[in-house]
Amino acid sequence: MSKTAKSWAMLHAKCPRCRRGAMFSGGIYNFGSNKIFDRCPHCNLYYEIEPGYFYAAMYVSYALNVMEGLLIVALTYFITQNSTSPWLYIGTILTGLLVLSPINFRYSRVLLLYWLSPKINYQPHLDKDDSTANH
Numbered sequence: 489m490s491k492t493a494k495s496w497a498m499l500h501a502k503c504p505r506c507r508r509g510a511m512f513s514g515g516i517y518n519f520g521s522n523k524i525f526d527r528c529p530h531c532n533l534y535y536e537i538e539p540g541y542f543y544a545a546m547y548v549s550y551a552l553n554v555m556e557g558l559l560i561v562a563l564t565y566f567i568t569q570n571s572t573s574p575w576l577y578i579g580t581i582l583t584g585l586l587v588l589s590p591i592n593f594r595y596s597r598v599l600l601l602y603w604l605s606p607k608i609n610y611q612p613h614l615d616k617d618d619s620t621a622n623h
């Protein structure tokens with residue numbers, strides 16, 4: 489029986505406990521249905537382990553935005569060699585972050601649950617096809 493790799497599970501936004509169930513409904517750019525499930529459809533883990541828990545995802549999202557903003561600035565400078573127009577940089581940052589916002593929404597929650605939630609640990613015995621055994 490093969491275990492699900494952590495990196496694969498994070499990339500595909502799978503449940504941090506069983507690495508099988510999806511965390512989100514709908515596709516990543518499927519606006520309107522890009523919602524986090526209340527519970528893991530596979531192992532029944534309640535994702536929002538405390539009331540308001542996902543407010544903390546805002547800080548993760550902020551950190552992602554800062555990193556992406558710096559990356560966008562570096563790329564913009566690399567491509568255009570422009571060092572005089574602040575509006576070029578403001579425009580590319582705002583456009584880039586808007587385009588990336590669904591990714592930030594999703595992965596800020598993934599990172600929160602995988603890296604910043606000591607209460608949630610990977611349970612290898614849940615990482616299997618039989619989802620009814622451990623409810």
Ligand SMILES: [Zn+2]
Nearest residue numbers: 503506528531
């Ligand atoms: Zn699960």
